[in-house]
Amino acid sequence: MTEHNWDSLEVFDGGDNTDTLLGSFSGTTVPALLNSTSNQLYLHFFSDISVSAAGFRLEYKTVSLTSCPEPVIPMNGMKVGDRLQMNNVVSFQCEPGYTLQGNSHISCMPGTVRRWNFPPPLCIAQCGGIREEMEGMILSPGFPGNYPSNSDCTWRIYLPVGHGAHVQFLNFSTEANHDFLEIRNGPFETSPVIGRFSGQEVPPSLLTTSHETTVYFHSDHSQNKPGFRFEFQAYELQECPDPEPFRYGVVVGAGYNVGQSISFECQPGYQLWLEGLR
Template identity: 30%
Template sequence: ECGSDLAAPSGGPVTSPNYPSNYGNTEDCEWRITVPEGSIIRLMFDTFDTEDDIDFLSIYDGADGSTPQLQRLSGRQPVSPITSTSNMMFLRFTSDFSVTRQGFQFSYISNAEGHCWDPGVPANGNRDDNSTSFAPGQTVRYTCMTGYQLWGTANITCRTTKTWSDAAPTCEIPGTTECGSVLTAPSGGPVTSPNYPSNYDDDENCEWWIMVQEGSIIRLMFDSFNIEYRHDFLTIYDGASDSATQLKSLTGQQTVSPITSTSNMMFLRFTSDHSATRQGFKFSY
C-alpha cells in the first residue's frame, strides 16, 4: 500500500506500491514508524530502484517532514542501514508524472539505547547466540554450513560504543562465479567473472557492490585479468554506483595493481560485447 503507520517493535517487509512490479506515476506515500520510548529504529533495505534524481524516498529523524532529514534516496543503489536518534521515523516517497521503476523493499527493527544491534546470521551460516539485544561485552560466534567458507571474522564482540568489533562474516562457496553480487564481509574472495576459469559469455552485464564497515576503506587485488581488448570492460567506481568517481576502466590482458577506495563502498561493472570471449578475471578484497 501507499503508506501506513507502523507501531510494532519490528516490522516488514514494507514495499513501494505494486512491488515487485513498477510503482505508479505521481505517487505520494508516507510511512510513520513509532516504537516504544527509550528505543531507536534501524531501517534496512533489501532493494532500491527509483527513477534517478526524479523520484525520491526521503527519510526523517522524527514524526514528520519537519524533523532532520537522515537520507534522500534516488536511483538504483544498495542502501546501508539507516538509524534514528529517537523512537520515531518518517518516510515520504514521491514520483513524477512519467517513467517508473521497481521501487524498494525495507524492514525495520528497534533496540534499547546502549545495546548493539542484532548483527544478523549469514546465509548458509549459524551463530551461537540467538538473542535480539546485545549488551556491551557480549560475543557472538559464527560458523558456516558444510561446503561453505567463512569470510571475515568468526567472533565479534559488542563494544561500549554500541558497535560491533567487526562486521558479521559471510559464508561463500569457494571460487564464487556468479554474475554480480553484494559483498558485505570485511574481506572477501575469490570472486570471479562468470564461468571462470573457462571463458565468460557474450553480452555479459555483471555488477558487484562491496560495502564494508563505516570508517573503513577497500583494497581490491587481482590474481588474473584477461578480457577482450577494447571491447569488454571492467569498470571500478569509488562509491555505491556508476555516478561515483571512476577509479579504473580495465580491458585486455594485464597485471592489475591493487586498487584502493576512499570510502567504505566500491562498485564494479563488467560488460562484454556480442563476440569473442576470454578467461576473465579473479579478485579478492
C-alpha cells in the first residue's frame, strides 16, 4: 500500500533503471505476478514528503531460463522461427493442399516451467472445401495415406470472371469402377462433367471454361487407396475469332470462348461436306 500517484515502486528486468520496465505500481491494488528474463532485477522505491503508508512486501524465487522444448513440426508442414526462449513465438505453415488444424502461432510461456501455450498444430488433407486462390493443390482426404471409406467430398474452385482452371494431375490411385473423381465445368451438381476418373492411371490434364469449377470425390465401403493429388492454375479465357460466313448455310451458336462449340448447318437442298462441329 502506497500513497496513490505519489509513492511508487518500479521493477526493471536487469541490473539498473535503463533496462526494460516490468511494472510501476502505486496505490492499494496488489500487483500481478511478474516474471523476469534476466539474472538481475532492479527495484526502485520512491516516496514524497507527505502521506506515509504501509508500503509493500514481496517474495521472489529463481526460475530456470532454459528454452521451451523444440516443438513437433507437423507432418506435411513446416516451422517458421528458431528462437525458443520465453515470450518467443514460432509459427507453422502447411504444404500446398493441406489445411492447418490448431493454432498457427505458439508462444513460449513464462513461469516456473518452460512450456508452449498451445500444442503444435496438424496439417490435414480435408474432405472438400473452397479454393479461391489463382493456383493451388487439391488432395484426397488423408493423402498421402489411404482415403477413408464412404466419402463424399466436394471442392469448389472460384476464380475471377473471365478465367478457367488448368488441372494437372500428379498422383492418382482409386478402387477401379467404384471410387471415382469427377471434374464439373460449373458450380452445380448438374454442371457438365468434363472428366470422370477411376483406377490407377493418372488422368490427362484438362481445362475448364467456367470461372467456377466443382470437384467431387466418392468412395464406397470397401477397398481404400492413396487417392489423388492435382494442382490447378487459373488461365485467362480468350475468344476464338468469328467463323467466316459461308454460302447457303448458317452458324449455330454464339459462344466463341475456349472449350465452347458451334455447329454449321446447310439450307435445304445443300449438303455439308465438312464436319459439322468445330
